[in-house]
Amino acid sequence: MIGKGDKMNLETFKHIFYRMPIVVRLLLSVTILMLFFGTVIHVIEPQQFPSVFDGVWWAFVTGATVGYGDYVPLTAPGRIVGIVLILSGGGMLTFYITTLAAKTINHENDLSEGKVSYKGKQHIIVIGWNERTKQLVEMIADKDTNQEIVLIDRTLSELQYRHFPVHFIHGDPSEDAVLVQANIEEAESVLISADITIDERKADINTILATVAVRGNNQDIPINAEILTISQVENGIRAGADTVISSNDFMSTLFYHELFHKAHTRPFETVLNLLNQQQFSHIKLPDELDGSSFKQAVAFFLENHELLLGLIRDSQWIMNPAEAITLDMDDTLVILSTWE
Structure with missing residues (x-):
């Protein structure tokens, strides 16, 4: 008869066990099952399996269908145990391996789709994916291969890491949850690039909102923000940007030099x-x-x-x-x- 305390312990175990990642649960189940069969075969055939470890070794080898043949049950009860092990343990080991492979593929897909949080430190956060930031990433990678870069963008559906050495976070950079995903508290600096595919004023408003959100989550981090319209430069500074890059102003000056430069x-x-x-x-x-x-x-x-x-x-x-x-x-x- 199961007492109240035993029931509570069982419920606690179930509560903890079913909250574990499926790969951990499978590994724990496989280990317990192999320990069980290893102990049983040692008890049934102590001469053939001198220690529990020898029995566990045989259980793993048999369950994985490797079959080295260094340990073999000789009695009928021992062989029955082997049959049960093959029917149960072999399937569980195969399921564990396929689940592990599926988890790896799913994690890679989640990484490409920007669903995985970044756990590192001293990284650079780049907000906005365009030709300018793409070239910036390549320049940083050429100068320092160890520099980690986290990209935040809401327009991209996916970004393959093997094509670009950045950790992609999909979402709105003005939302705290997205910045937490990018580990804003441990970042080294932030660059906010303007979205040139939309109206310039709207792009500047998005940049200012992102600046406010970043500054709200990290009071000390250096923020470099790109502003397209001169009238919004002061607002960018008020929002918390340390450096405001007025790209249109810079390009206009450069165009002027190209038009009127000396021979x-x-x-x-x-x-x-x-x-x-x-x-x-x-x-x-x-x-x-x-x-x-x-x-x-x-x-x-x-x-x-x-x-x-x-x-x-x-x-x-x-x-x-x-x-x-x-x-x-x-x-x-x-x-x-x-x-x-």
Whole structure:
């Protein structure tokens, strides 16, 4: 007769067991079944199976239909046990293997469809999938193969990892649940790319909403947001973006240079190669350069293979200033140096 305590223990076991992943449940069931048959055959034929481990080994080999023949039951009861093992254990092992294979395929499909949460740290989150972000992913992969990238996009139905080295999350980046899936709290930085397939104002509103959501989930993460309309740049900053990339403004300036550049000059290719090979840095004026001329500062940085381009003073950008201009401690210098 089963007591109340035994019933509660049984219910607790069922509660825990049926909440386990199916692969774990199958593995546990197979292990218990093999231990049972291994113990039974050891009890029935102790001479042929000197230890329980020998019996368990025989049970696994027989259940998997490998049949090494190193342990064989000789008595009728032992052979009956072997028949029952083949009928029950063999089917369970086969079911376990096929289930494991199906789980692997389903996980790969879920990964391609953006349903799997990201568990890593120090990753870059890219919001929006387009030709610009596609090239960005390739550039990052070329420079650092160990850098993990998580892509959030609501327009893609699937993205194969073997084609692009990113962890894809399908969903709206302005929703907290989607950002949690991307492990926003442990991310290193976020880039929000504008959707150029829709109206520019609507694209900017989506970018601002995503910026607000990201900042709400991580107060310290650097956010780089692309804004298409000049009127929304300030709103992007108010939403929490550290850097607002006004791509239309940049392209308009580049077009102007292409139209009115001097002969034998190629502005677009020059800027493209410059950005590919060099990086800009903003630094405070070193103490030893306080009161020095711009010309002296240029020589100072050239010794470290860095190029001083200009300075920011009182929020005013002064690029390629007169060589005699005097630098002071409140200046921020604009430096060009090679990628590390």
